[in-house]
Amino acid sequence: MSYDFDLFVIGGGSGGIATARRAAEYGAKVGLAEMGRLGGTCVNKGCIPKKLMVYTSHFPHLFEESQGYGWSPVKSTLDWTKMITSVQNEVTRLNGIYQKMLDNSKVEIYRNYGKLIDSHTIEVGDKKVTADKILIAVGGHPVKPDIPGIEHTIISDNMFELPAQPKRLVVWGGGYIGVEFACIMQSLGSEVIQIIRQDKILKGFDEDLRSTIQEAMEKHGIRILSQCTITAIEKTSEGLKLSLQGQETTDMVLADTIGLAATGRKPNLDNLGLENAGVDVKNGAIAVDKYSCTSQPNIYAVGDCTDRINLTPVAINEGRAIADSEYGGKPRIMSHENVPSAVFSTPEAATVGLTEAEAIAQYGENAIKVYRSKFRPMYYILPAKDEKTLMKLVVHQETDRILGAHMVGDHAAEIIQGVAIAVKMGAKKADFDATVGIHPSSAEEFVTMR
Missing domain, CATH: 3.50.50.60 (FAD/NAD(P)-binding domain)
Known part of the structure; x- marks a missing residue:
């Protein structure tokens, strides 16, 4: 035909x-x-x-x-x-x-x-x-929850069309979109409150990564209300009045005239x-x-x-x-294993491979060894800022193969992109150990962790 x-x-x-x-x-x-x-x-x-x-x-x-x-x-x-x-x-x-x-x-x-x-x-x-x-x-x-007053919120698409910067912004949702916009707007000078249903942001990511980013966000001034959800929104002369349920069960005026609903797609x-x-x-x-x-x-x-x-x-x-x-006569399958990703939060995060929890679930706790380093990068010493970088390797002890690599800190995406090649190729911890680090750099920590 x-x-x-x-x-x-x-x-x-x-x-x-x-x-x-x-x-x-x-x-x-x-x-x-x-x-x-x-x-x-x-x-x-x-x-x-x-x-x-x-x-x-x-x-x-x-x-x-x-x-x-x-x-x-x-x-x-x-x-x-x-x-x-x-x-x-x-x-x-x-x-x-x-x-x-x-x-x-x-x-x-x-x-x-x-x-x-x-x-x-x-x-x-x-x-x-x-x-x-x-x-x-x-x-x-993006999709919004069906609650009274949800029409007073915007979705992530609308963030690039706002005619003016909101002085107070509520971000509803703890996924990477909500986290990124919370960090963006706080750094630009908005007062930001983030409301999440879980105890931590970024469900599905490595626990150390989640904790490190959340601690930094709160230290930077973002107020995170965990295990909490919005049940209704009312527009008042003072701003948006939100009815909250969970650890925070109250009515609060938390935003100007808009809130960002980043609750899923x-x-x-x-x-x-x-x-x-x-x-x-x-x-x-x-x-x-x-x-x-x-x-x-x-x-x-x-x-x-x-x-x-x-x-x-x-x-x-x-x-x-x-x-x-x-x-093209070149049959192949797209592999969905060891796909790297990043969260452009402040601080930035990037990851490839299995989280510690996933590795333990797949191989057993005794089969996994975790290498972890948390430090203040040299860049922040002279400004006297207490900013931390986290680097983590999840290793299968029997084969010495690296199952996952995770980082929180400046340029995490750029660094993990290179690490992802090694993880995709099946690199072992011994291969990382045998690699000479670039000094002084944060990235060298990936090949010096013991």
Whole structure:
């Protein structure tokens, strides 16, 4: 049977674009449907604009710390409008780059929603197109709890559009998004309260990492209300009045006119027509196998809509693996083991491999040896600041293989990226011990821990 396209991609985020371009490079005829801005969550409302705000938030600390090195005090104020405008301008620039890349790859772009009519037919606006294979890469979106007054809160997407900096901000949620924005806004001068349902932030991360970041956040002035939730929100002349339940059971005025609800995300599956094509959904996400193939042999799905590891580089790698396998004659599987990740909090954190708890659960407590170091980096000695760096290795004693590496401290993401290569290759603790450290640096601690 003849089709309009060899591959049709529904979703123009990082995963969808990467797959479309790679397949087109191999000679496939590719179409792509995207109603919104190209680049998806990461480029438009996620990691890129957020990291730019993280950079912005570091300057007050640098101004203060410079005095320990002999610089005179710096008096500077943030122009919020200029910062937000600069961030949005960069997002717009990246949108143009994605458009140019797709044009150069000769990918045909449809500026509308794509909906499955059957396993080979997609409705895009008022048109219907057919494809031999289909990729679903529609991402996810933030969700808010259903409580009275929730309309007075914003989601993380809106943080890049605020017309003015809030003086008082409540962040509801202890995941990495909530933690990052709490740190950003506190460093920029806002009074921040973070409300979390667990006893600690960052559920699922290593316990030492969670504790170290939370202690630092509280020391920096962020008030964290743990084992607590919001049951209702009321807008008053003084600000938002929050009804709290848990360890804090009271009514409090905690914010100006907004609060950030960072309480989770879910896949964008509404009106996608999955049922028309017989694509199975499990636990609210598209069910796929290790090849990213759905219940239909010609339909694939990657990224957040599959709710596996919701990271942009993972979606890109999943998609490229499909293109390499189907069109490049290079069959491969995207491995979801030892995927590094980072939390751009203050202090920063990064991790790869198993947490201590996961390693113990998998191998038994007696089979695991933990190497841990916590110290004040040299940089903070002259400014006389009590900032701590944590480094941790989780090792399987029988094989000496490093199962996990975790860090909290400056440049953690940059350091763990290199460590992740070693962990991915199956490095042993003896390999780290045999590596000469770069002195003086914080990173050398990873090869000197005993």
